[in-house]
Amino acid sequence: MRLLVLFLLLFSSFAFAQCPPAGQDHFLSSQEKIDAFVDQYSGCERIEGNVDIVAGLVGFADVGENPTPINDITGLYFLKVINGDFTISLDITELDGFNNLTDVNGHFEITSSNTLTKISGFNNLVNAKSVTIALNPILTDVGGFRKLKRVFESLEIGNSPGIQTITGFENLQIIGDELNISKNPVLTSMPSFNQVESIGDDLNITLNPILEEAIGFEKLETIGNDLNIENVKIIRGFNKLRTIERFFDIRGEGVEEVPSFPLLETVGAAFRIENTSVRSMQGYNSLKRVGEKYFLEDWFIVSNNKLLSSVVGFGQLEKVEGNVEVQKNPLLSDCSWLCNIINNGEITGSLIIQENIGDCISAIAVILICDDDFDDDTIANVVDLDDDNDGILDTLEGNATRDTDKDGYPDSMDLDSDNDGCFDVLESGFEDPNNDGVLGDLPDDVDFNGLIINETTGYTDPADRNNNRLYDFQELNIPNPGKNNIIQLCKNSNDIDLFDVLLGSPDRGGTWSPALKSGTGVFNVLEDKEGIYTYTHSDPICGDLSAEVKVEFSSELSPGINTEVVICDDLVEIDLFRAIEGDPSPNGFWSPELASGTNIYNKNLDVESSYNYVIVDRECGTLQATVSLVKSEEPNTGSNGELQICEFADSVNLFDYLNGEPDEDGFWSPALPNGVFNPSQNPSGIYSYTIDNGVCGRATSTVNVEVVRNSQLNNVRIEVNDFSSTNNSIEVFVFSKRAYEYSLDGLNYQLDPFFNNVDGGLQTVYVRGIDGCEFYSEEVFVKTYPPFFTPNNDGQNDFWRLKDFPDIGYTIYIYSRFGRLIKSVSSTTGFWDGKENGKEIQSSDYWFKVVTETGEVLHGNFSLLRK
Numbered sequence: 001m002r003l004l005v006l007f008l009l010l011f012s013s014f015a016f017a018q019c020p021p022a023g024q025d026h027f028l029s030s031q032e033k034i035d036a037f038v039d040q041y042s043g044c045e046r047i048e049g050n051v052d053i054v055a056g057l058v059g060f061a062d063v064g065e066n067p068t069p070i071n072d073i074t075g076l077y078f079l080k081v082i083n084g085d086f087t088i089s090l091d092i093t094e095l096d097g098f099n100n101l102t103d104v105n106g107h108f109e110i111t112s113s114n115t116l117t118k119i120s121g122f123n124n125l126v127n128a129k130s131v132t133i134a135l136n137p138i139l140t141d142v143g144g145f146r147k148l149k150r151v152f153e154s155l156e157i158g159n160s161p162g163i164q165t166i167t168g169f170e171n172l173q174i175i176g177d178e179l180n181i182s183k184n185p186v187l188t189s190m191p192s193f194n195q196v197e198s199i200g201d202d203l204n205i206t207l208n209p210i211l212e213e214a215i216g217f218e219k220l221e222t223i224g225n226d227l228n229i230e231n232v233k234i235i236r237g238f239n240k241l242r243t244i245e246r247f248f249d250i251r252g253e254g255v256e257e258v259p260s261f262p263l264l265e266t267v268g269a270a271f272r273i274e275n276t277s278v279r280s281m282q283g284y285n286s287l288k289r290v291g292e293k294y295f296l297e298d299w300f301i302v303s304n305n306k307l308l309s310s311v312v313g314f315g316q317l318e319k320v321e322g323n324v325e326v327q328k329n330p331l332l333s334d335c336s337w338l339c340n341i342i343n344n345g346e347i348t349g350s351l352i353i354q355e356n357i358g359d360c361i362s363a364i365a366v367i368l369i370c371d372d373d374f375d376d377d378t379i380a381n382v383v384d385l386d387d388d389n390d391g392i393l394d395t396l397e398g399n400a401t402r403d404t405d406k407d408g409y410p411d412s413m414d415l416d417s418d419n420d421g422c423f424d425v426l427e428s429g430f431e432d433p434n435n436d437g438v439l440g441d442l443p444d445d446v447d448f449n450g451l452i453i454n455e456t457t458g459y460t461d462p463a464d465r466n467n468n469r470l471y472d473f474q475e476l477n478i479p480n481p482g483k484n485n486i487i488q489l490c491k492n493s494n495d496i497d498l499f500d501v502l503l504g505s506p507d508r509g510g511t512w513s514p515a516l517k518s519g520t521g522v523f524n525v526l527e528d529k530e531g532i533y534t535y536t537h538s539d540p541i542c543g544d545l546s547a548e549v550k551v552e553f554s555s556e557l558s559p560g561i562n563t564e565v566v567i568c569d570d571l572v573e574i575d576l577f578r579a580i581e582g583d584p585s586p587n588g589f590w591s592p593e594l595a596s597g598t599n600i601y602n603k604n605l606d607v608e609s610s611y612n613y614v615i616v617d618r619e620c621g622t623l624q625a626t627v628s629l630v631k632s633e634e635p636n637t638g639s640n641g642e643l644q645i646c647e648f649a650d651s652v653n654l655f656d657y658l659n660g661e662p663d664e665d666g667f668w669s670p671a672l673p674n675g676v677f678n679p680s681q682n683p684s685g686i687y688s689y690t691i692d693n694g695v696c697g698r699a700t701s702t703v704n705v706e707v708v709r710n711s712q713l714n715n716v717r718i719e720v721n722d723f724s725s726t727n728n729s730i731e732v733f734v735f736s737k738r739a740y741e742y743s744l745d746g747l748n749y750q751l752d753p754f755f756n757n758v759d760g761g762l763q764t765v766y767v768r769g770i771d772g773c774e775f776y777s778e779e780v781f782v783k784t785y786p787p788f789f790t791p792n793n794d795g796q797n798d799f800w801r802l803k804d805f806p807d808i809g810y811t812i813y814i815y816s817r818f819g820r821l822i823k824s825v826s827s828t829t830g831f832w833d834g835k836e837n838g839k840e841i842q843s844s845d846y847w848f849k850v851v852t853e854t855g856e857v858l859h860g861n862f863s864l865l866r867k
Contacts, residue, residue, distance in 0.1 A: 022048035025084070028076075029054055030067025038075035050084035050106065055091055073097065082106065089113055096120045104128040107153075111135050117162075120144050128152070130177070134159045143167045154178040154201070166190045176200040178225075183207045192216025192237070199223050206230040209254065217241070235259055242286075244268065246294060251275050253306075260313070262286060268293030270322070272301040280310040287314060291321030295486045295550045298322035299349070305329050317341045323349035326356065333358025339370035351408030363408025364400060374413045375438075377446045384450030387412045390423070391430040391439030391458030396471070404474045417474050421481070422542030424473035428462035431455070435543075479537035481547040482506025489551060490620030491558045493525050498533055498549045506547065510537045523551060526561045526582055526625070557617045559625040560584030567603060567631045568696040576601050576627050580613055584625065588615040591624075601629070635691035637701040638662030643677075644706045644738050646773030651678040654687055654703045662701065666691035679707045708738065708769070713776040718765050722758075722782045723858050730755040730780065732765060739770045746777075760784030760804025781806050785848075788863040791834035800862060801831035802850070809853035817845055834864050842866070 020026065020041060026049060028034045034053070041047070055070050070090055077097040085106035088095065090113050098121045109132045110119060118141045119133065125145060130153035133142055139160050145168040154177040157166055163184045169191045178201045181190055187208045194216045202225045205214050214229060215236040222243045229235055231252030238259045246269040250258055255276040260283020267290045273281065281302075291298025298321040302311070309331040317340055324347050326335060335353060342351070353363040360366060372380050375389040387394055394400070397411035404411055405419035415423050415437035423437040433441045440455040447453050462471040482502030489496070499506065499521045512520075513534045517527040521535070530553045536546045561582030565574065577584065577599035591612045595605035610628045617623050638660035645652065654668065655675045668675050669688045677687070684707045690700045715735040722728040732753040734740050741749040743766040744758070751770075760782045767776040782804065789800040802812065812825040814832055822841070823832050834840055843866045850858040 019044035020047065020049065024048070025050040025052070027052050027054070028070075031070050031072065032068055034070060034073060034075065038078075042075065042078050045078070045080040045100075046083065047079065047081070048083045050087075051079070051082055052085070052087040054087060054089040085109070087111070091115045094118045094120065098122050099124050102126050107132065109134075113139070117141070118143070123147060123168075126150070130154045131156070133157045136160050136162075138162045140164050141167075145169050146171065148172050150174045150176075152176040154180060156180040156182075158182040158184055158207075161185055163187050164189075169193060170195065172196055174198060178202045178204065180204045181208065184211075185209060187211050190214065192218075193220070194218045194237075196220050200225075202226045202228060204228045205232055208232070229255070231255060233257070239263065242266070246297070248272065253277050260284065265289075267291070269297040270294075270299045270301070272299070272303075273305065274301055275304040277307050278305055279307045280312075281308065282310075282312040284313045284317075285315045288316050289319045290317070292319070295548075296484060299325065301325045303327045303329065306331075308332050310334070311337045313337060315340055318345035320345075320347050320349070323347075323352055325352040326360065327352060328355045329360075330355070330357065332356045332360050335360035335366045336369060338366060342367060342370045350406070353408060364403070364410050367409060367413060368400070375444075375450075377444060377450055379446060379448070379450035386451055386459075388415055389438045389444055389446070389450075389452055390415055390425045390428075391452065391455070392424055392428055392462055392473070393459060396462065402474075411474065418476055420476050420478055420542075421545040422478055422539065424462075425458075426541050427473040427478075428471070429541075430457040430462075478539045478542055479507045479509065479545065480505055481510055481535050481537050481545050484548045484550070486550040486552065488554050489523075489525050489530075490554050490617070490623070491525050492620055492623045495522050495524050497522050498551075499535070501549045502535060502547055504547070506535065507537065510535050512536075525553070526558070555617045555619040557585045557615050557620075557623060558583060559588060559613050559615050559623040562626045562628070564628045564630055566694055566696060567629055568693075569633055571695075572603050574601050575599050576611060577613065579627060580625055582625070584613060585615055588613050590614070603631075632693045632696040634697045635666075635693045635699040636661070636663045637666060637689050637691050637699045640701050641703045642706075642737075643703055644708055644736075645677070645679045646708050646769060646771035647679050647710065648772040649679050651676050653677070654705070655689070657703045658689060658701055660701075662689065663691055677705060683707065708771075708773045710773045710775075713767060713774050716767055716776045716778070718778055718780055720780050720782055722760070722784060723860065724784065727756060728758045728760060728782050728784055730758050730763065730765060730782070732767060734767060734776075738774070740767055740774075741770050742767055758782050783858070785860055786862060788865055789834070790865045790867060791840070792867055799831040799833055800864070801825070811851050813849045813851070815847045815849070817847065819847075822846070834866075840866075 018041065026037060028037055053073060074097055077100055079098065080100050081103045083105045086104045086108045088110045092113065093115055095110065095116060101122060102124055103126060107130045108128045111132060111134050113136045116136050116139050120143045122144045123146045125148050127150045128148065131151055134156060140162045142157060142163060148169060149171055150173065155175055156178065158181060164186050165188065172193060173195050175196060179199050180202065182204050188210055189212065192215055196217060197219050198221060203223050206228055207230065209231055211232050213234045214232045215234065217237045218239055220238060220241050224245050226247040226249065227244050228249045231254035233254055234257045235250065235255065236257065236259055238261055240263055241261060242263050242265050244267045248267045248271045251272065251274045253275060255278060258273065258278055258281060262283055263286050264284065265286050265288055269291055271290045290300050300320045303325055308329045311332065314337050320341065341347060351363045353360060353366055359369050374381055374387045377389060381387050385393055394412040397417065400410040400412050402411045403409065404417045407419060411417040417424050423432060425432045425437060425439050430439055432439060438444055439452045439458045445453050451459060462473055464471055466477065483504035485501050485503045487501050498512065499508065513536065516522065517524055530551045532548050532550050534546050534548050536544050538544050560580035563579055563581045565579045591614050592608055594601055594611065596602060610626050612624045612626050614622060614624045638658035641657040641659050643657045653675050654672065654677050666689050669690065672687065684705055686702050686704050688700050688702050690698065692698045713734065717733040719731045732742050741751055742753050743749040744755060744763055746766045762779055762781050764777055764779050768774065783806065784804040785802050786800055789797045791798050813821060814823040815821055822836050825832060843864050845861055845863050847861045
């Protein structure tokens with residue numbers, strides 16, 4: 001019996017301490033669900049998942065239920081650590097439990113609780129990823145959180161029309177992101193936050209119209225982004241604050257007192273105290289630099305403060321990137337607090353002082369008060385004839401009454417009166433070797449009138465190169481590069497001409513540095529990098545004048561660059577993600593989807609010719625790059641060929657002289673435009689035709705080209721087939737692959753090298769190339785004899801003798817058809833009269849033999865005809 005009781009106790013203890021599986025979310029949307037959660041897990045101190053206590057929230061298992069409204073959450077107070085989000089949205093009056101809870105490692109939200117009026121629990125909570133108390137319409141008091149030390153992201157209390165007081169948070173040390181107390185229309189008091197040492201992003205106390213005080217922040221040293229305080233009557237504290245990374249912004253007519261910020265050294269972007277009811281300001285004596293960290297978000301403004309009559313401080317302010325504006329403070333008569341930056345510091349923009357009173361009425365008035373010797377040459381401005389030592393007399397610069405560029409500095413105290421980026425001394429044609437805007441080189445020695453001495457230029461009429469009676473230094477007459485600007489782009493943005501982004505009125509014709517891939521000013525988001533691009537005009541007098549465009553990408557995600565991929569015959573699979581150029585971001589998807597369901601393309605399974613790699617970007621929408629697939633075979637350049645071509649011939653395409661069936665779109669070496677060979681310009685030689693299919697191989701064939709010059713042939717042989725009574729012929733042999741034409745009169749040519757029925761006697765054979773190159777001529781003798789004779793004394797053919805025969809000695813032997821010798825003629829002038837021994841012989845056919853003195857023997861036959 002005792003063993004059974006012990007077993008039951010152990011089993012009960014094990015079941016009671018059971019915890020839910022890691023990663024499981026818990027939607028407690030009814031009293032039944034809360035009770036079941038408590039029954040099952042009340043012995044568990046750590047929940048590994050999200051916990052949502054939300055009235056009316058329906059989960060997947062709630063279909064068909066009629067839940068009971070939540071009216072008791074006390075059973076949940078056992079919770080100690082929640083390793084997920086913790087959301088409370090309930091219709092209860094007071095939230096005063098959860099004092100065991102020490103850590104919420106996700107987002108902690110108390111929101112949309114329609115009947116909640118007071119929060120007083122959570123007094124042991126130490127760490128939370130973020131805390132949000134918002135959209136609780138009748139909530140009046142927020143308290144507790146006495147041990148909360150670290151909020152790793154934001155602490156936000158706002159958007160609640162009923163909150164009147166916020167207490168607690170006295171041990172909070174770190175806020176990793178924003179501290180935001182805003183949009184609480186009846187809030188009258190808030191905590192001091194005196195233990196907070198750093199705020200990672202904004203400190204916003206705004207849109208709390210009747211908040212009386214924001215006092216504290218005594219250990220706060222850094223604000224990672226903006227300080228925004230609006231319409232809080234009394235603002236005190238911030239005695240250790242050193243850095244505000246971006247904006248310092250205090251504004252609103254409800255503000256009557258502001259701190260002195262004694263240790264504040266840097267404001268990364270803009271400083272503004274505007275539209276307040278502050279009567280006096282003092283302090284800020286550690287503040288040195290404003291606006292250096294943010295491009296085009298830089299200014300220093302003290303304006304529209306209707307009761308402000310005294311400003312004391314800013315004794316170390318030395319640089320403002322941008323404008324300094326002190327205006328519309330109708331009771332402010334002393335701006336001597338600006339003297340340190342005017343005399344010893346730098347203002348990169350304009351000094352705008354106006355609509356104040358007294359010595360603070362204009363920039364010129366303040367400049368004169370701040371420095372009685374503007375150029376520090378020991379000669380007071382009242383007697384100095386050149387207040388800025390630029391070599392131009394004050395009388396020509398307007399004697400402090402003219403301000404050409406309206407920047408608050410009169411021309412007589414402005415080294416760049418027209419604000420074109422070029423010093424007046426240079427535009428006037430004077431010398432300034434060290435390019436400091438002051439006439440000549442250091443040291444600057446002056447006479448008793450304040451004029452620089454021992455210089456060969458200066459104090460003559462300044463240049464007026466266009467003769468328009470306006471000095472060049474007081475008009476914009478050099479190329480204008482415009483003004484700096486910033487642009488944010490997405491990786492799916494269209495190409496943009498950075499020239500169109502420049503502010504001001506830039507002139508075209510400048511150069512961009514670093515160079516863009518386009519070779520112009522057009523920025524391509526997939527090919528060009530974010531950064532600062534400088535637009536520069538070079539002037540022979542003033543040198544380089546520049547403006548900058550800062551290009552930022554709204555997101556780091558990139559789909560890469562459109563890419564063409566060659567698929568060879570022997571390649572089956574390829575990783576398309578690795579093939580994309582331009583460093584694509586992972587975790588995108590393919591459209592259309594690949595058969596593998598991954599990045600692997602399979603030639604046998606995937607049929608499309610292009611695939612889009614798609615990334616969905618929260619900032620920029622859908623980004624995509626296209627991979628185009630080009631299927632390629634092994635290259636075919638045919639086989640080697642030959643070409644003989646006349647120097648006078650028309651151009652030919654060598655591609656036509658390759659043997660086989662070569663592929664097109666190769667290239668020739670030596671280079672030939674479109675493969676065209678011009679024999680009058682291109683030399684003989686071997687020309688290579690190459691096709692390079694990259695990964696799919698490379699092939700080359702050649703054409704051996706011989707350019708034939710116009711010259712006499714030396715490879716001709718002529719055969720004469722003669723000594724025929726009926727058909728003598730000449731045949732010409734030219735030992736060449738070129739084409740020729742032939743003639744016997746030098747006028748009429750034929751392509752056939754064979755001539756039939758050639759007349760006897762001396763003939764001239766002519767040969768020439770049909771393309772106009774190469775020639776040849778040779779005389780040949782065609783031997784012949786008469787085929788008959790008629791010895792009837794009629795004066796025609798009465799004798800038989802050789803006619804067309806060379807002039808050499810020979811003997812003719814005439815025979816009967818039976819071989820009997822009838823007559824021999826041994827003279828070149830001899831003949832036969834048809835008689836034998838003085839008697840006429842009968843008509844018949846006779847044969848003859850000719851034996852020449854060279855030993856040549858010729859035979860033939862003829863007829864004797866008697867009529």
